[in-house]
Every structure is written in C-alpha cells, then in structure tokens.
Amino acid sequence: MPDPFPSPPPLQWAQRSAAFALPPGVIYLDGAAKSPRLRHTLDAAHTLLEAEVNPRWLPYASFLRHLEATRALAADLLFEADVDGLALVPSAAHGVATAARNLPLQRGERVLVLDGQFPSNLLAWQQRCSEVGAQLAVVKPHEGESITVAVLRTLADTPRVAIAALPHCHWHDGQLLDLDAIAVAVQDRRAALVLDLSQSLGVLPVQLTRWRPDFIVSVGYKWLLGTSGLAWLWASPRWRCEGVPLEQHWGARDPGPDWVYPMEAAPPYLPGARRFDAGGVADPLRLAMTCGGLAQLGAWGLARVAAALGEVTAALDAALEARGLSAWKTEGHAPHLTGLRVPADRLDAVAAAFAERGIMCSRKPACLRVAPCLAVEAGQMEEVVEVAVNARF
Numbered sequence: 001m002p003d004p005f006p007s008p009p010p011l012q013w014a015q016r017s018a019a020f021a022l023p024p025g026v027i028y029l030d031g032a033a034k035s036p037r038l039r040h041t042l043d044a045a046h047t048l049l050e051a052e053v054n055p056r057w058l059p060y061a062s063f064l065r066h067l068e069a070t071r072a073l074a075a076d077l078l079f080e081a082d083v084d085g086l087a088l089v090p091s092a093a094h095g096v097a098t099a100a101r102n103l104p105l106q107r108g109e110r111v112l113v114l115d116g117q118f119p120s121n122l123l124a125w126q127q128r129c130s131e132v133g134a135q136l137a138v139v140k141p142h143e144g145e146s147i148t149v150a151v152l153r154t155l156a157d158t159p160r161v162a163i164a165a166l167p168h169c170h171w172h173d174g175q176l177l178d179l180d181a182i183a184v185a186v187q188d189r190r191a192a193l194v195l196d197l198s199q200s201l202g203v204l205p206v207q208l209t210r211w212r213p214d215f216i217v218s219v220g221y222k223w224l225l226g227t228s229g230l231a232w233l234w235a236s237p238r239w240r241c242e243g244v245p246l247e248q249h250w251g252a253r254d255p256g257p258d259w260v261y262p263m264e265a266a267p268p269y270l271p272g273a274r275r276f277d278a279g280g281v282a283d284p285l286r287l288a289m290t291c292g293g294l295a296q297l298g299a300w301g302l303a304r305v306a307a308a309l310g311e312v313t314a315a316l317d318a319a320l321e322a323r324g325l326s327a328w329k330t331e332g333h334a335p336h337l338t339g340l341r342v343p344a345d346r347l348d349a350v351a352a353a354f355a356e357r358g359i360m361c362s363r364k365p366a367c368l369r370v371a372p373c374l375a376v377e378a379g380q381m382e383e384v385v386e387v388a389v390n391a392r393f
C-alpha cells in the first residue's frame, strides 16, 4: 500500500530563496517570530487536507509509522540520533512545565533564569518556586558584561541554585550564551540544567554529552521550519525512566496488540521519553509539516544554514560600521539573530519606516530584532541600514 503521507523531495540549496512563501518585495527578518512557510510543505499540507476528506484515508499503523519517522528525523538531525530521548509536546511551555514538575526543588533553593527570559521558560519556575518556597535567581548583566559572564557570576554568588533554566541565545537580540562553560559550572554545583532552545535549534548544534542537560525544549515553527502546535521535549535518561508526564494520555502507553487498558493498572509507558508524548499533538497535518521542515533542513545542512544566515547578520554589522554606527550593533550575537540597537527615541520611527518598506522584524524593548530567513541576501542589509538611517522621527 502506498504511503498516504505526501512527502515532496526537499529543494536544492540553490532554490532556497524561492522556497519560502512570502509576499513579493518583502525583506523577512522575523524568523525568530515564525519561519515563513516552505512552499512545498504548504502544498503537501493542502494535499493531505484533501486526502483527509476520505475518513478511511489513514490506517492507524501508517499514522504510527509516520509519527515514529518524524521523531527519528528530529533525533537524527538535532539530537545526536537519540530517538528515545524525544517526546512530542504542544508548546515549549508544556515542555518546561514537565521539567518543573519533575525536577526536585526544596524550600530556600534557587532557580536561575535570565532577566527578560521568554515567559514559557519563566512562568512555570515562578509557579513552582511559590509552591515550595524557593526563589528565582535572576541573571542581570552589568553594563558591558556578556550574558555568559553574568550567568557564571550569578552562579558563583548565589547559594543553593538547584536548577538553571536557560536558552542558547537571548530571544530579544541573539546574544549568545556559552553553554559549554555554563554547563560545567552548573554541573559543579550539582544543579539541573533545563534548556529552551526555541531560538537556536536548527541553527546552533546541541551538545548532549558536553552539556548533560536534564531537559531540552524547542518549538518547531521558528528555526525548524515547521509548524506551531508541535514542539520537542528531550529528556535525559534519568527522566525517561522516572519522569511523570503532565497528563496521562493513552498515546504515551503501550496497550499491546489488542489495545487493552485494564481497570486494575495502566499499561506500561512507551519506551524512552515517549511517556511525555502529549495528547492531540501528533495530528497528521502537523506531522507532515514538521517532517517537511526537518527534511528540508537536513538536505540543506545545519552548518550551511548557520553560515548563510551568519553572512546576512555580518553584512548588517559591516553596513553599520561603514556608516560609523557601531553603537547600533549587538556584540556577541548568534549567526541568525541580532538586534539593531537604534537609539530609544528613534525605535518607533525606524519600526514604522521598516513596515512601510516591507522590512519585517519585531520591535523589542531596546532594539529591532533582526532574524533573517534564508530568502534574505546579505546584499540587502545596505538597504535595511539606509532605511533605518533615513527614518524620520
């Protein structure tokens, strides 16, 4: 029987600028909010919706095969082929809540977070702290201090840090955290490490052996070129055995070939982190779009993607320097994400001028976030700077 899932072949590297469904003339610098849709996965999604009209279109065994194939694709590409470590969850917040429910935390202990960290990796810790009488330790970099140095300083100065909950780069302006150095310091304190890699996975590689995290979460609709409603949760070997999911969904259990859920006791969990698979996530449409994005990323190659996006942000920095506007740059940013730090009194004017020209990006408190997609050329950064400089305020 043919595979009922449409799986169009990935596009070549040379086709990348035409690969994304974007309005004509737009310079899309908002990949940190949402990746533009890949045209061919959009077509696959339409085909799938048509197929779904037939209620018998998808045998359950085919669905399960596709679910596991998607998990394996994500594991191979992003998590050192550790397929048993991955669960499908609806959001980064769901994954972080799973970590917060399982990791031990006592009265008087601390959970380390960054100042201004994305709320999906903050609210669950605030809640858990208030439940047990623990507190946050908030990392606030001094003027001119890197986030990494500030994290290491806060770790050194704060007693009883039990959990560090961090990203790989700041979601506002892409400032990088040196997770190699931070992980060592966290391990020295025997604290747990929880990483929200929603703004880096798909561009910056994960180092499971070096970082030894307890949990990693990431959404799928940004740098993984996928869709919302299907995020990834990676759990360390300990939590794959001991972890308790937030919900008890039948799909995370092994009911045997006869699909039996006895009254006396629940069937065993599925192996590995599958116990955290959340209900409602693995719907065929999301799986198809997730697979399409991952297969495309795999074909292009993470290193090549990072290098290409890095050329664009480097071109932005160079264009700023050429005009004597080095103060508008963000130091130590990731290849794919930076902040254009125009003076505070010009932020609104530059945002308005960008919107008028079709330069799409997000306004953050201290900058305009520049997060190019692969349809953007380095040569377009001259124009971006030109529009910013000439914005009337």
Ligand SMILES: Cc1ncc(COP(=O)(O)O)c(C=O)c1O
Binding pocket: 032, 033, 090, 091, 092, 093, 094, 118, 120, 121, 167, 171, 196, 198, 199, 219, 231
């Ligand atoms: C760092 C980071 N984490 C998580 C999310 C989204 O989280 P959730 O899936 O909980 O909505 C975003 C969205 O912008 C983000 O920037």
